[in-house]
Amino acid sequence: MFRRFIAYYKNNPEGYWFKRKLYGWGWVPVKWQGWLVIAVSIAIMFLGIYIGEIDDAPGVALLGIVVAIALVFGFSYWKGERPKWQWGLPKEKEENEEN
Numbered sequence: 001m002f003r004r005f006i007a008y009y010k011n012n013p014e015g016y017w018f019k020r021k022l023y024g025w026g027w028v029p030v031k032w033q034g035w036l037v038i039a040v041s042i043a044i045m046f047l048g049i050y051i052g053e054i055d056d057a058p059g060v061a062l063l064g065i066v067v068a069i070a071l072v073f074g075f076s077y078w079k080g081e082r083p084k085w086q087w088g089l090p091k092e093k094e095e096n097e098e099n
Contacts, residue, residue, distance in 0.1 A: 008089055018080030025085050027076040037075045041068040 009019055009030050017034035018027035029035045048064010051057070077083070 004089060014081075016080050018076045020081045020083065020086050022089065023087055025083055027080045027083070033079070034075075037072060041071045044068045044071065 005022065008022065009028065012019065012030055015031070017029065017031045017037070019030045020026070021028050027034075029038055045064050045068035048067070049061045052059070052061030052064070
C-alpha cells in the first residue's frame, strides 16, 4: 500500500508543485517548490506571531497567519491539481497498476 502511495505522488508528468491528497480534500507538496512555499508560509506565520508578541499587537499575529494560509492556498490552487474530494487512489490508476 505504501509503495502505491509513493508511486502516485511521484507520477507527476504535469510538473505540479502540489497534488491532491489521497483521502479528503486538499493538497500535498510533491516538488521542492511546493515544500519551499510551505516553509516560507510557516516562517511568515511565526514571524507574525513573534512580532505580535513583541509589540503586543494580536492583529499582527492574526495577519501573519492569514497571509500564510492565503499563500499556501493560492500557490496550491495555481500550481497544483484541481481540488476535489478523493477517497483512495483514483480508479484508472489502480487498474493501470494491475495490468
